[in-house]
Amino acid sequence: MQRQELENYIGQLLAVARFKDYAPNGLQVEGKDQINKIVTGVTASQALIDAAISQSADAILVHHGYFWKGEDQTIVRTKKQRIAKLLAADINLLAYHLPLDAHETLGNNAQLAQKLGLIPTARFGEQELVWRGELPVPMSLDTFSQHVAIQLKRPPLTIGNPGKAIRTIAWCTGGAQSYFREASNLDIDCYLTGEASEFVTHLAQESGVAFIAAGHHATERYGIEALGKHLAQEFNLEHTHLDLDNPV
Ligand SMILES: [Zn+2]
Known part of the structure; x- marks a missing residue:
């Protein structure tokens, strides 16, 4: 499916426009137009990005993305490393924060x-x-x-x-x-x-x-996985959820 179609669908499903949030919801880093394989995970960490690249994902969907209110606005150090990998691999990063917490079935x-x-x-x-x-x-x-x-x-x-x-x-x-x-x-x-x-x-x-x-x-590993499963069914996408352990 087309990236734009995916973004529009999730935006409606999670009623993204209804929320006041601390980070942008939806497409955060633009990659290729055509999406067949999605990877979901809680946080867009380097480890998640590397795993998604090795699985040839076209899009990564997370609960915790980037560009949080109050954080350093520059793209340096670890943030540069993450974003450079995403751009080099032409992978889309989509993030859904409060709208994903709140959804009545998938949240x-x-x-x-x-x-x-x-x-x-x-x-x-x-x-x-x-x-x-x-x-x-x-x-x-x-x-x-x-x-x-x-x-x-x-x-x-x-x-x-x-x-x-x-x-x-x-x-x-x-x-x-x-x-x-x-x-x-x-x-x-x-x-x-x-x-x-x-x-x-x-x-x-x-x-x-x-x-x-x-x-x-x-407590937050289940929403993004449920969203991924829902999208895979709805649009016949390939989906893998990566639960990268975090003791916090
Ligand atoms: Zn959280």
Whole structure:
């Protein structure tokens, strides 16, 4: 298919225009016009680019691309190395940040809910990025934490009373620990995100709402893969998802 057609389709599917974001969503580095093979991954790291080149991909789709608000605007050092490789190989780089977090079926929050068996019931917060839902059967914080470890293949950082019963949960994938403040005012048992900051320990202890940091990468590896699978089916594209391990 044509690159432009792919870009238009995803733009509509993820309602890209609806979001205020910290980086451009859509085509970030232009490559060839014709796309047959796509590679998906969480972050457009050098390792992902090298792997995509060795697999003769025509486009790389990621959740974390480039050109973030506030970052150095020059193309030097590691950024130069990455972009030089992309341009030399004529590979397209497309990135979808908040629109991919938010999509109701393919998005990171939706995919994480599926993985953990959470039933979504509501959304709240900035651009409705935090989801709220329930476990079909309540379990102790300790048991839920072990469940998260098994499902995401990584032990989470869990703060709270291990025996506390967990039924209602709010979650937002990635680096969304700052939303714990707002979430802790709601009637929930636990807040789950990817990363932690120092303040979350005190807030969890003082509010009684448990906190789980299950990994930024680990909570965001499912959305971009689901998008890739969807595109492969829809347009008969070849698709490979590369899950390059990241302990953070
Ligand atoms: Zn992220």
